[in-house]
Amino acid sequence: MANADLTTKAEARDFNFFYSNGHHALKNINLPLYENKITALIGPSGCGKSTLLRSFNRMHDLYPGNRYEGEIVMHPDNTNILDANVDPIEVRMRISMVFQKPNPFPKSIFENVAYGLRVRGEKNKRLLADKVEEALKGAALWDEVKDRLQDLAFNLSGGQQQRLCIARALATDPEIMLFDEPTSALDPIATANIEELMNDLRGKLTMLVVTHNMQQAARVSDYTAYMYLGDLIEHDKTGDIFIKPKDKRTEDYITGRIS
Amino acid sequence: MGTASTLENIDAVRAMIKRAKLKDHIFGLVGLVCIMLILLTLLILFVDLVVDGYPKLFSADFYSNFPSRRAAKAGLLSALVGSSLVMLVTFVSAVPMGVGAAIYLEEYAPKNWFTEIIEVNVTNLAAVPSIIYGLLALGLFVYTLDFGNSILTAGLTLGLLILPVVIVATREAIRAIPIAIREAAYAVGATKGQVVGQHVVRYSAGGILTGVIIGMARAIGETAPVITIGALTFIAFLPESPVSSTPPFINFEWLTSGFTVLPIQMFSWLSRPSSSFHVNAAAAGAIIILVTLLMNGIAIKMRYNIRKKIKWQ
Ligand SMILES: Nc1ncnc2c1ncn2[C@@H]1O[C@H](COP(=O)(O)OP(=O)(O)OP(=O)(O)O)[C@@H](O)[C@H]1O
Ligand SMILES: [Mg+2]
Numbered sequence: 129m130a131n132a133d134l135t136t137k138a139e140a141r142d143f144n145f146f147y148s149n150g151h152h153a154l155k156n157i158n159l160p161l162y163e164n165k166i167t168a169l170i171g172p173s174g175c176g177k178s179t180l181l182r183s184f185n186r187m188h189d190l191y192p193g194n195r196y197e198g199e200i201v202m203h204p205d206n207t208n209i210l211d212a213n214v215d216p217i218e219v220r221m222r223i224s225m226v227f228q229k230p231n232p233f234p235k236s237i238f239e240n241v242a243y244g245l246r247v248r249g250e251k252n253k254r255l256l257a258d259k260v261e262e263a264l265k266g267a268a269l270w271d272e273v274k275d276r277l278q279d280l281a282f283n284l285s286g287g288q289q290q291r292l293c294i295a296r297a298l299a300t301d302p303e304i305m306l307f308d309e310p311t312s313a314l315d316p317i318a319t320a321n322i323e324e325l326m327n328d329l330r331g332k333l334t335m336l337v338v339t340h341n342m343q344q345a346a347r348v349s350d351y352t353a354y355m356y357l358g359d360l361i362e363h364d365k366t367g368d369i370f371i372k373p374k375d376k377r378t379e380d381y382i383t384g385r386i387s
Numbered sequence: 388m389g390t391a392s393t394l395e396n397i398d399a400v401r402a403m404i405k406r407a408k409l410k411d412h413i414f415g416l417v418g419l420v421c422i423m424l425i426l427l428t429l430l431i432l433f434v435d436l437v438v439d440g441y442p443k444l445f446s447a448d449f450y451s452n453f454p455s456r457r458a459a460k461a462g463l464l465s466a467l468v469g470s471s472l473v474m475l476v477t478f479v480s481a482v483p484m485g486v487g488a489a490i491y492l493e494e495y496a497p498k499n500w501f502t503e504i505i506e507v508n509v510t511n512l513a514a515v516p517s518i519i520y521g522l523l524a525l526g527l528f529v530y531t532l533d534f535g536n537s538i539l540t541a542g543l544t545l546g547l548l549i550l551p552v553v554i555v556a557t558r559e560a561i562r563a564i565p566i567a568i569r570e571a572a573y574a575v576g577a578t579k580g581q582v583v584g585q586h587v588v589r590y591s592a593g594g595i596l597t598g599v600i601i602g603m604a605r606a607i608g609e610t611a612p613v614i615t616i617g618a619l620t621f622i623a624f625l626p627e628s629p630v631s632s633t634p635p636f637i638n639f640e641w642l643t644s645g646f647t648v649l650p651i652q653m654f655s656w657l658s659r660p661s662s663s664f665h666v667n668a669a670a671a672g673a674i675i676i677l678v679t680l681l682m683n684g685i686a687i688k689m690r691y692n693i694r695k696k697i698k699w700q
Contacts, residue, residue, distance in 0.1 A: 185574060187573070187574065190570070190573060192497075220573065220574055220575065220576040224575060227570065227571065229567060231565070231567040232571075233568060233571065234696070234697045243575055243577075247576050247577045247578070247581055296571075296575060297574075297575070300576070
């Protein structure tokens with residue numbers, strides 16, 4: 129699988145995760161995320177996709193009693209982001225996230241996108257405005273909202289809200305972006321918009337995308353990882369996974385025998 | 388029983404549905420009667436007070452006169468000013484303490500037996516009879532801290548009294564904020580303080596204010612604790628004005644002033660043997676009810692507006 133022209137942006141090494149109730153949700157995960165590539169995470173419900181994704185920005189730290197074991201290393205600085213000395217806030221400033229359901233703040237469109245910059249202490253109005261515009265353009269939302277940036281974000285449609293959340297995540301120039309089933313709450317047209325957007329971002333950003341939708345994984349991702357009951361079964365180029373999976377379980381899943 | 392059997396017994400089934408529906412109607416009716424009884428009682432009470440107090444209610448003198456030995460001249464001024472100033476102290480003391488305590492319990496307190504006990508007791512505090520607060524205040528504010536029988540003492544006492552209401556309302560408002568919103572804030576790198584200050588407090592502000600108003604509406608009619616701490620019943624002067632036109636513009640002299648409040652003024656008129664004072668008492672009662680209803684109305688309207696603006700999905 130090693131490939132000469134690939135740079136690894138981050139990788140999980142012998143990574144285990146335990147929920148506070150003792151549930152061993154992730155077992156010895158080894159998974160590289162290649163720079164500027166889209167990696168899709170697929171697998172049946174409850175296999176640990178969200179758990180793995182949320183480990184990458186230390187979301188589990190918000191709830192007491194959860195425990196990580198092993199490493200998730202970021203390159204080029206070789207930082208183990210799970211290290212107790214690394215502040216989760218620092219990790220979240222480098223790795224941003226888009227959730228399953230759109231979750232804009234009850235603030236204006238502008239303030240939603242600017243929020244990440246505000247928590248970084250940015251006060252320069254000119255710069256904030258430029259960054260917000262850039263992020264909204266990156267999220268293919270600018271033309272629809274440029275005349276009503278001060279409107280409440282809740283007044284947008286579901287698809288627009290999700291693109292707003294993507295813009296919010298983009299505005300801080302993250303090194304990696306995480307998506308947890310970003311289109312599962314959206315209609316087909318809004319889904320197509322988001323997929324197109326991810327395609328536009330390809331090559332500029334390292335992305336990890338959880339999806340239940342095989343076609344979506346096939347359409348948008350460069351690499352695909354298949355998980356089952358907390359194990360990472362297989363990880364390869366998306367084309368290879370879908371055409372000639374090595375593991376019987378992967379094959380069963382993508383052909384629809386297990387769901 | 389399949390569909391066939393339902394069809395065969397269709398008449399019996401219809402009769403059964405009818406009986407069940409009749410029960411629904413009866414329950415509905417009983418509920419309606421109960422509601423009407425409650426509303427009617429309140430209405431009769433209010434109308435009665437308005438009718439009795441009519442001559443005073445619509446006379447401007449009533450609101451600008453001090454109490455007097457003559458019923459015709461006796462007015463509500465000192466009680467109105469006293470209640471307003473006491474409420475001001477109540478607001479200023481209860482809101483920061485209540486909101487702070489609620490935020491601590493919701494956001495910062497570790498979940499263990501100690502905080503559990505605190506939580507249970509905060510809720511129980513709301514059920515403590517108000518005269519107990521009066522006794523506590525008498526010991527603490529009047530004797531130990533030597534605040535005297537002052538506006539400060541009364542305001543702090545009523546502040547303590549409504550603290551549980553403020554805490555419970557604040558916690559409910561905080562809990563209504565979806566986890567997804569907090570996670571969204573954390574995910575862009577916000578610290579806990581930023582999440583609390585820039586999101587939690589702001590989105591729950593409406594709910595908090597609603598709770599505060601409801602608490603104040605209760606406090607404004609409270610009599611027992613205020614009597615316990617020694618409010619006056621006959622007071623023919625006003626406290627020093629909190630604001631003045633000469634530097635330093637604001638002063639705190641008024642905090643130490645003696646005072647009376649609406650329900651006590653009403654009570655003192657009511658206990659006069661001369662029935663001519665009862666007109667005054669009725670008018671004061673009507674005003675108290677009006678103010679209470681008004682405050683509750685504001686709270687309801689605010690809650691409605693907030694629900695319209697911030698609708699969690
Ligand atoms: N907070 C939690 N505490 C304990 N166990 C949890 C918690 N959250 C999830 N789990 C368990 O961890 C396992 C993995 O859950 P996870 O949410 O990662 O699955 P998933 O692959 O994302 O599923 P889905 O496709 O349904 O979103 C499941 O067995 C789940 O029941
Ligand atoms: Mg999931």
